[in-house]
Amino acid sequence: MPLPSSEYAIAFAAALWIALAVDRWLGEPPAPLHPVVWMGRYLGTGSRIAPRMHEAKTVDLPMFFCGALVWCVGAMCVWGIAMALQTLAMLHLPVWAVALVLGLLLKPLFAWRMLRDEVLAVEAALGVSLDAGRAQLARLVSRDVERLSEREVRESAIESLAENLNDSLVAPVFWFVLLGLPGAALYRFANTADAMWGYRGERNGRDWTWFGKWAARADDVLSWIPARITVALLALAAWRWPGGLGFEARRTPSPNSGWPMAAMALLLGVRLAKPGVYALNAEGAAPTPADTGRAAQLGQRGVLLLASGVLLLAAALLFLVP
Template identity: 75%
Template sequence: MTAPMPPFPLEHALALAAALWLALAIDCWLGEPAARWHPVVWMGQYLGWIGMRIAPPVAKVKPRDLSLFSIGALAWCVGAMCVGVVAAGVQAAMVQWLPAWVLALAMALALKPLFAWRMLRAEVLAVEAALAVSLDAGRAQLARLVSRDVSVLSEREVRESAIESLAENLNDSLVAPLFWFVLLGLPGAAVYRFANTADAMWGYRGERNGRDWNWFGKWAARADDLLSWPPARLTALLLALAAWRWPRGVAGEARRTPSPNSGWPMAAMALLLGVRLAKPGIYALNAEGRPADAADTQRAARWGGRAVLATAACASLAIFFAATDWA
């Protein structure tokens, strides 16, 4: 996080750093805003509306469909442009018209919906609490977090999936949005959240909900890969800072996953905990590690919280030093 958003006077930069910490406090105290006021929900509604009208039914899939790829790319670009323009307009108005202390609060309220730590932590710990009741309860709770079929997962596999989800989404839901906020301000965070949501809804290989997403969602998947590349590796470093040791071999383990990015935080978490994390039939991270237990889920959540604080500290310093250099 070394190249911050377009330069502001020092007082505005300090207000933006304060906004980041205020946004984290709002997340801690209040969690997510109601769905009707949530910009990421609005993004999802647009993506869902477009996707279900354009992605073809499985019976009509072509082996190579460049026109569908182009339509998907255009729909993504239109959505991303709208999100970026609105966010840029909101930011410009706040910076121009608001005094620094009001700017900090207003920017915090605008930034908060673009990341989510409290909800992620609560959902992962809820899986562990549900496992203490029964395996079926654990599976049902995990289904809120992941898109895979959970009906055949063992207790160990349910726990592994929850810890993986915490590590992966620590990047997607927090580190990456704040990374792009530092680089490009509110538009950067907003466009990243659009890209990540588009990947989650369109970026499938093959069939989902009766439609084939391979060509229509290819642009969305590649755009998310590109935007997530730096922060995913940063997330692995932040987890190492949280655990206060480096996960040796993390790069090799990360390459075992199909994704160019999600393997980094997941592999770091597996190595730091000393446990095996796997997706049956796809990959196994730290395959020689011990089975994860309930204490590992708690430890993963604790390290995630420390990584959140480290992210905010690094982001604040980057904003401050950039403003100092500019001044």
């Protein structure tokens, strides 16, 4: 028999806490078992359709539809597999087992511990040398790091933590709460597709402007609400609202990533910039090593606030829904 609505809510809240515990103590599963790795392999194979630079066109609707089709096929597969696993668990397992299974399945769809550790590792590497810091940062960002100064490396690391707090945790959890395991899996697929395809112009010898446009816009839509929730979590973690947030957030070309990055810049009182593209809180101080640690602490508090909020929501539903 399917679980009653109230037990469903409690099981999902417990699943999130189980997933966070697994993330905290065990980290990421091995690559051969990681669903995001499987998504990346599918997207990598599909990306071979993208045109070489010498074949690129100003307007290329066939490539747009090809990219959209490959994306939709992958998304349907991801949704279907996740839905089948969730349905089987809810139909055949007791409540505690549903929570455990969903928690274990949810964990690979977000990555907070790895994100935090990688950002702090950039700071540790900067303590050794600028070149070491650049090399560590290259594991986090897609931009060219070879000419970045120590300040720019630190800014990029803090930006990455703020942006990926949304992409790697808040957004998957938001869609998990809203649509269950299929929602989290679909978001992770969309975000991975955006990371691999969502570029304008050339990357790795191919033109992504039209082939990756659907992937980029899909990620924008799915990330819109979670990005604003991430701001609220950071503000609650700091116990103050970042004044001037809207103005600063709109300095970035992305409709979403600027919000958590601008919030982090304003809450820390530092300048965060991407050379030649934007500067957030431009009058702020240059970030120090202590600011990297403060950013990680704000992120950790935001994670606990998010999980606590889901638990409170489940408790409310327990009393309100039969």
